[in-house]
Amino acid sequence: MKILVCISHVPDTTSKINFTDGDTKFDTNGVQFVINPNDEFGLTRAMWFKEKQGASVHVANVGGPETEPTLRKALAIGADEAIRVNTTATDGYSVAKQLAQVIKDGNYDLVIGGRESIDYNGGMVPGMIAKLTDSNFVNNCIGLEIEGNDATAIREIDGGKETLKTSLPLVIGGQKGLVEESDLRIPNMRGIMQARSKPLHVKDPIEAQAETQTTQFEKPAPRGAVKLVDNVEDLINLLHNEAKVI
Amino acid sequence: MSVVVYTESEGGKFKKIAQEAVSYAKGIADMMGTTVTAVAVNGNNTDELGNYGASKVLEVSDPKLDTFNAEAYADIVAQAAKEESAEVVVITSSANGKFMAPLVAVNLEAGYVPNVTELPKSTSPFTVKHSVYTNKAYSHTEIKTAVKVVGLAKNAYGVYENATSVEKSSFSPSINTGSVEVVSVDKATDKVTIADAEIVVSGGRGLKGPENWGLIEDLAEVLGAATACSKPVSDMGWRPHSEHVGQTGKPVASNLYIAIGISGAIQHLAGINASKVKVVINTDPEAPFFKAADYGIVGDAFEVVPQLTQKLKEFKAQNA
Ligand SMILES: Cc1cc2nc3c(=O)[nH]c(=O)nc-3n(C[C@H](O)[C@H](O)[C@H](O)COP(=O)(O)OP(=O)(O)OC[C@H]3O[C@@H](n4cnc5c(N)ncnc54)[C@H](O)[C@@H]3O)c2cc1C
Numbered sequence: 429m430k431i432l433v434c435i436s437h438v439p440d441t442t443s444k445i446n447f448t449d450g451d452t453k454f455d456t457n458g459v460q461f462v463i464n465p466n467d468e469f470g471l472t473r474a475m476w477f478k479e480k481q482g483a484s485v486h487v488a489n490v491g492g493p494e495t496e497p498t499l500r501k502a503l504a505i506g507a508d509e510a511i512r513v514n515t516t517a518t519d520g521y522s523v524a525k526q527l528a529q530v531i532k533d534g535n536y537d538l539v540i541g542g543r544e545s546i547d548y549n550g551g552m553v554p555g556m557i558a559k560l561t562d563s564n565f566v567n568n569c570i571g572l573e574i575e576g577n578d579a580t581a582i583r584e585i586d587g588g589k590e591t592l593k594t595s596l597p598l599v600i601g602g603q604k605g606l607v608e609e610s611d612l613r614i615p616n617m618r619g620i621m622q623a624r625s626k627p628l629h630v631k632d633p634i635e636a637q638a639e640t641q642t643t644q645f646e647k648p649a650p651r652g653a654v655k656l657v658d659n660v661e662d663l664i665n666l667l668h669n670e671a672k673v674i
Numbered sequence: 675m676s677v678v679v680y681t682e683s684e685g686g687k688f689k690k691i692a693q694e695a696v697s698y699a700k701g702i703a704d705m706m707g708t709t710v711t712a713v714a715v716n717g718n719n720t721d722e723l724g725n726y727g728a729s730k731v732l733e734v735s736d737p738k739l740d741t742f743n744a745e746a747y748a749d750i751v752a753q754a755a756k757e758e759s760a761e762v763v764v765i766t767s768s769a770n771g772k773f774m775a776p777l778v779a780v781n782l783e784a785g786y787v788p789n790v791t792e793l794p795k796s797t798s799p800f801t802v803k804h805s806v807y808t809n810k811a812y813s814h815t816e817i818k819t820a821v822k823v824v825g826l827a828k829n830a831y832g833v834y835e836n837a838t839s840v841e842k843s844s845f846s847p848s849i850n851t852g853s854v855e856v857v858s859v860d861k862a863t864d865k866v867t868i869a870d871a872e873i874v875v876s877g878g879r880g881l882k883g884p885e886n887w888g889l890i891e892d893l894a895e896v897l898g899a900a901t902a903c904s905k906p907v908s909d910m911g912w913r914p915h916s917e918h919v920g921q922t923g924k925p926v927a928s929n930l931y932i933a934i935g936i937s938g939a940i941q942h943l944a945g946i947n948a949s950k951v952k953v954v955i956n957t958d959p960e961a962p963f964f965k966a967a968d969y970g971i972v973g974d975a976f977e978v979v980p981q982l983t984q985k986l987k988e989f990k991a992q993n994a
Contacts, residue, residue, distance in 0.1 A: 441921055441941045445810040465922045520776075521785065544772075546921055548806050548813075552786055555744075555776030564854050565744065567773040570915070581854075584916060586769060586869040588861030590741075594854040601773075604922055609909045639785030639819045643801060646812040648947075654954070654970045660982040663953065664989050666969055671951045673873070673930040674897065674986075 429483040429574065429596075432536040433471045434527055434553065435502050436464035436545035437495035447645040454547075454645070463498055466542025470602035472611055473572060474540055475506045481574070483538075484508050488530050490523045492516060496628065503623035504615030510626070515633035518641070520548070524556035525636035531561050537596040538579075543568055543603040551601070558599035566592055570605025676711040676730070677703040678760040680751045682768060686718035689870065690833065691766045691826075693726050697834040698826050699764045700727025701793045706761070710838075713754045713845070715739050715747060724840035726833065732757075732845035741859065742770050745852035748777035753847040755782055755821065762800075767825040768869060775825050785817040788825030808921045808944035827948065828869075829927040868919065871900035873930040874949070876919060878904040878942075880935020880956065880975055884912035889979045890934065896986045902926065904936050920945035935975045938963025955979065 439445070439459045446455040463471065477483035487502040488511040489495045499510040511534075513526045531539055539561075541554035551567075558565030564579075566572075570589065571582030574596070581592045581600065615623070657663050667674045679699035681692035699710045712728040714720050716739055720731040732754050739746060751774070755763050765775045767788045779786035790804045791812070799816045802824060806813045817824075868874055875894040877887065887901075894901045901917060908918035919926050921941040927948035934955045936942060943966050946952070954967040955978050964970050971978055 439807075441944070445807045447811070519785070521779070524776075524780075546808055549789055549808060551772045551788055552776040552779070555773065556780050559777050559780035564852065565777070566854060567744065568769055580857075584769070585742075585859070585861065587863075587865060587867035588859065588916065590859045590861075591857045592854050593857050604918070605915050609905075639817065640787055641816050641818060642813045643816055644814045645806070646803070646814065648809075648812070651966070652968075654964050654967045656964075656970050656972065658971065658973075660971070660978065660985045663969060663971060663982065664985055667930065667951070667953070668989070668993075671930070671968065673951050674989075 429477065429481060429538060430534065430536045431474045431477060431483050431485045431538045431540060432531060432534060433467065433474050433485060433487045433502070433507065434539065434541040435467050435471070435487045435489045435498060436542065436547070437461050437489055437491055437498040438464045438545050438547045441465070441546065445647070451645045452642070461498055463501060464542050464545045466544060466603045468612060469604050469606045470540035470542060470600070471502055471505060471507065472607040472613060473602065475613070476607070477574070478506065486511060486534065488513065488527060490515060490517045490526045499628055500623050501615060503626045503628070504619040505613050506619065508626065510628040511631055512628065513631045513633050518638040520550040520552040521556060521640070522636040522638045524553045524560060526633055527553065528557045528560035529634050530631065531557065538574065539563065539599040541599065541601055543601045554599050554601040561597065561599070563597040563599045564594040565599045566594065567601035569600040569602045572600060572606060676709045676758050676760055677706070677762045677764065678711050678713060678751070678755045678758050679728070679764040680771070681712045681714050681717060681723060682766055682770060683714065683717040686716060688717055688722060691768055691828055693833045694829070694831055695764050695766045695826050696723050696726035696728050697836065698793070698831045700834070700836050702762055702764070702797070703727070705793065705797050711754070711758050711760070713751055715750060720842055721840055724838045725835055727836035727838050728840060729838045730841045730843065733842055734845050734847065736849055738849060738851055741856045743851050743854070744770070744773040744777060745854065746849055748774040748781065749850050750847045751778050752781040754845065761821060763821065763823045765823065765825055767827050771825060775823055779823045782821045782823065783819060784821035784823045785819040786823040786825065787815050787817060789827045790824050791827045791830040805948065809947040810944055827927065829929065829950070830948065866898065866900045868900045868902055868917070868924050868926060871928055873897045873899035873932070874902050874926050874928045875899045875932045875934070876902035876904070876936060877907065877934050878936030879906050887913065889975065893932070893979055893983045896983055896990060904942055933963055933967070934979060936963060937961045938966055
């Protein structure tokens with residue numbers, strides 16, 4: 429089984445979000461970039477497929493050279509090869525087009541993406557690549573087993589979960605549950621050393637027009653100070669008469 | 675030319691987000707000088723959609739569609755959009771909406787933007803405002819394609835009454851359920867879900883252990899609220915993962931969010947920030963949640979919460 433894990437390179441969850449150039453660009457100053465958390469759950473699940481079922485695991489990112497440390501980290505965690513499509517990720521659709529090409533070229537059976545990336549929260553890349561590559565698709569995937577060509581996936585739904593049967597080729601939008609938090613791996617020294625000599629292929633992009641374009645970012649208005657109350661009657665009163673939510 | 679809107683229902687009953695999506699579609703249609711066509715899959719009482727501004731409903735009914743199937747639903751919405759020569763398609767950014775919208779977008783060669791919070795600033799160019807960086811910022815984004823798919827954030831625009839007479843037409847698109855098949859559903863039907871709830875009561879590590887969750891459940895019950903929790907609480911197995919809210923868990927956009935024994939870490943706040951009113955109950959006045967909340971009580975949950983539940987019961991009895 430050939431697995432491709434799509435890795436989004438995103439600001440660490442604790443990052444301060446600021447913009448530059450007249451609020452048109454994300455300010456990367458002082459920001460640490462990491463593997464998108466949803467993708468990291470997927471990568472870890474892929475490592476289990478590798479260890480238990482002999483799958484090969486490649487990781488891919490669409491982005492400039494600055495994303496390579498994130499791909500190297502994925503290699504250090506245990507992926508076999510990495511692919512970087514050398515172009516700026518402009519919108520979800522253009523990224524999906526590039527990845528769909530990687531998938532066609534590499535004949536992957538299973539593509540693992542994240543439910544959403546924590547920067548643009550687009551949540552569209554896995555669905556779009558499924559459609560573009562004519563693969564089955566399961567989003568919000570919190571469990572996945574594959575036997576031969578058959579897949580059993582668990583999807584989180586409002587208030588519960590559902591079990592789905594499908595087959596390869598398959599694309600999933602993964603999230604926590606695919607593996608647990610405690611299953612995530614921190615690369616060790618050996619992994620980091622090995623990652624240096626693992627292949628990281630830089631691919632030229634195909635022609636793919638962005639369909640959407642950010643014109644400006646905006647930060648939420650600063651909020652008012654909290655109203656502290658010292659008894660529950662006052663709280664109920666405020667929620668009823670002032671906030672009008674009960 | 676109309677604005678096509680997908681209206682989510684469950685067990686035939688339209689969800690509040692469907693009313694909101696129709697209200698929003700009507701707002702766009704007014705800007706563009708056109709009308710709203712709603713697509714309803716196995717929905718009862720589709721007349722109701724007229725209350726919010728739909729002038730036409732395409733009704734699809736098929737028992738095969740009783741359980742949500744992203745591929746089939748997306749295909750239906752895309753066919754409806756083509757039939758109506760729609761320039762704009764509105765889909766709610768709920769879990770199911772986000773599952774199907776990318777498929778609709780590729781099918782229609784349409785640009786797609788999710789988590790949209792307001793009416794477009796202009797329709798030509800078509801520019802929408804949507805939340806990014808998990809509610810830490812907004813982006814104004816132009817959709818440049820001829821057809822646009824707009825994913826509407828929950829509880830951001832609101833529901834607006836706009837009585838319109840509805841023309842109902844039965845719509846028989848080709849139904850392609852693909853090869854992803856639901857074999858079983860495991861879902862509590864007696865509980866309001868985090869996605870649908872107007873009020874969410876959430877507990878953190880400050881509650882010390884799963885045995886204390888009665889506090890949260892009792893409070894949620896008087897309020898008709900859903901229960902939720904912080905990430906460590908679900909990681910430790912005190913509560914199911916489906917209750918984990920925040921940046922890496924479920925998003926919350928309720929009217930009221932009550933955080934009990936939750937410190938207010940940035941990853942937690944990001945995921946719940948779209949809620950309208952936030953209340954924090956925490957022993958530590960320095961807890962970061964106090965900077966993000968509207969109302970707060972500095973106090974011990976084990977004392978404050980039972981009092982709150984009791985007083986709310988009395989309040990509800992008086993205001994019933
Ligand atoms: C990549 C990443 C993603 C993450 N995603 C999420 C996410 O999606 N959601 C999320 O929640 N977290 C997330 N986290 C974790 C987050 O950083 C915090 O660790 C977590 O939110 C803390 O949970 P908590 O507030 O329940 O616990 P704590 O931080 O331990 O806070 C407990 C609080 O309870 C208070 N308390 C103690 N006793 C009482 C009492 N008797 N009465 C009242 N208050 C009391 C304390 O004062 C304290 O403020 C993420 C972290 C990372 C690194």
